[in-house]
Amino acid sequence: MNRVSETADFIIIGGGIAGASAGYELCKKGRVVILEKESQLAYHTTGRSSAIFQLGYNKGDVLLHILVKSSEDFLRHPPEGFAAHPLLTPRCLIHVATVDTQDTLDDLYRKLTDIDVKVDYIDGAEALRLLPVLASEYQGRALMEHGTADIDVNGLHEGYLRAIKASGGDIVTGAEVTGLTRKDNQWQVTTSAGCYQAPVVINAAGAWVDQIAALAKISPIEIRPMRRTVIMVTPPEEICLDDWPLVMDTAHKYYFKPDRGKILMTPGDEKYVAPCDVQPEELDIAYGAYYLERATNLKVDKIDRSWAGLRNKVTDGHPVVGFDPEQAGFFWLAGQGGFGIKTSPAMGRIVASLIEGAGLPQDMIDLGLTEEQISVRRIKKS
Ligand SMILES: Cc1cc2nc3c(=O)[nH]c(=O)nc-3n(C[C@H](O)[C@H](O)[C@H](O)COP(=O)(O)OP(=O)(O)OC[C@H]3O[C@@H](n4cnc5c(N)ncnc54)[C@H](O)[C@@H]3O)c2cc1C
Numbered sequence: 001m002n003r004v005s006e007t008a009d010f011i012i013i014g015g016g017i018a019g020a021s022a023g024y025e026l027c028k029k030g031r032v033v034i035l036e037k038e039s040q041l042a043y044h045t046t047g048r049s050s051a052i053f054q055l056g057y058n059k060g061d062v063l064l065h066i067l068v069k070s071s072e073d074f075l076r077h078p079p080e081g082f083a084a085h086p087l088l089t090p091r092c093l094i095h096v097a098t099v100d101t102q103d104t105l106d107d108l109y110r111k112l113t114d115i116d117v118k119v120d121y122i123d124g125a126e127a128l129r130l131l132p133v134l135a136s137e138y139q140g141r142a143l144m145e146h147g148t149a150d151i152d153v154n155g156l157h158e159g160y161l162r163a164i165k166a167s168g169g170d171i172v173t174g175a176e177v178t179g180l181t182r183k184d185n186q187w188q189v190t191t192s193a194g195c196y197q198a199p200v201v202i203n204a205a206g207a208w209v210d211q212i213a214a215l216a217k218i219s220p221i222e223i224r225p226m227r228r229t230v231i232m233v234t235p236p237e238e239i240c241l242d243d244w245p246l247v248m249d250t251a252h253k254y255y256f257k258p259d260r261g262k263i264l265m266t267p268g269d270e271k272y273v274a275p276c277d278v279q280p281e282e283l284d285i286a287y288g289a290y291y292l293e294r295a296t297n298l299k300v301d302k303i304d305r306s307w308a309g310l311r312n313k314v315t316d317g318h319p320v321v322g323f324d325p326e327q328a329g330f331f332w333l334a335g336q337g338g339f340g341i342k343t344s345p346a347m348g349r350i351v352a353s354l355i356e357g358a359g360l361p362q363d364m365i366d367l368g369l370t371e372e373q374i375s376v377r378r379i380k381k382s
Contacts, residue, residue, distance in 0.1 A: 010030055
């Protein structure tokens with residue numbers, strides 16, 4: 001093993017979307033090294049998402065709305081040369097409910113209009129026009145949420161990484177961090193691919209953030225990795241999916257949408273598991289098929305592919321971004337649950353601004369975001 005330390009201004013642990021977006025902003029201020037334990041980047045949660053951009057995420061959660069809103073301009077109009085294709089492709093979203101759960105639509109309508117997300121009621125006939133296979137039990141009123149899109153996750157991730165490399169930064173795969181020691185105002189980082197040092201370490205290790213903290217003898221934020229399953233189903237030949245909306249059931253957590261000629265469906269499962277290369281369970285796959293059959297008049301004979309990913313959360317479901325109070329130079333970027341892709345431009349900017357000591361970006365303060373809401377302290381004092 002190479003024992004000579006490579007130096008940087010910022011070492012980022014984890015090469016998913018969080019680490020990449022932080023690196024993208026930090027490489028404008030100094031030399032960045034990203035350390036990723038897998039041989040392939042985006043192998044874990046980042047490569048397993050549903051790729052949805054939604055302004056009213058999580059029933060209009062106010063804080064998450066600020067983060068999505070603050071990311072919107074970047075995603076709709078990325079800098080020149082950032083990506084070869086648009087990062088967002090518009091995708092109509094309809095929230096549907098059965099006759100018994102129609103009140104959930106009214107609740108959602110209130111929450112979304114409260115945060116100025118544009119949303120309209122549509123009648124059953126319009127819902128059926130948008131989704132010709134909609135089951136009769138769902139053909140009452142529905143809600144159409146505007147501004148939703150599919151995200152080119154790979155294009156976004158690649159764009160961040162390309163800029164880091166162009167700035168002289170390094171992205172090292174197969175580099176599992178196994179040791180973290182603070183000496184002479186520098187973090188000495190031991191990995192399976194060599195040693196690195198920098199005054200600031202950014203912990204963007206997804207489900208593994210508490211294990212990274214333990215290496216540095218820092219107390220955990222009690223991250224909870226929650227398994228979520230996705231299935232892919234090929235529709236009958238006569239069905240053209242291209243213009244299908246994204247469909248979300250307001251009472252349950254399941255949703256489905258077209259994805260490269262197939263139907264991507266998640267039953268909305270959420271099961272706590274230890275950090276791992278998570279795999280789907282048969283029961284959740286079966287629930288995915290069951291809900292798809294329930295919401296449509298399709299028959300699911302075969303599931304083409306299934307996978308699971310970890311949505312990593314802390315107690316209040318909001319991200320944890322900031323320096324740790326216990327050790328100098330240790331910065332957390334964690335807890336992005338099911339919103340880490342669509343909020344990554346804002347999160348990257350927050351990281352760079354806080355590390356620089358400039359507080360939060362002004363546009364996010366203007367929208368009502370405070371440091372306390374995303375701080376490490378709020379978690380550690382509870
Ligand atoms: C099924 C599903 C659907 C989702 N849908 C959406 C969606 O539609 N829209 C959206 O915005 N978000 C969505 N998300 C959430 C989004 O995918 C995550 O919030 C985001 O990918 C988290 O990125 P991350 O970089 O924090 O984690 P990861 O991508 O998991 O990256 C962390 C990295 O750290 C590395 N690492 C860990 N330990 C070490 C170590 N010791 N040394 C070096 N490296 C280490 C890991 O190998 C990993 O690559 C979804 C998630 C799931 C599971």
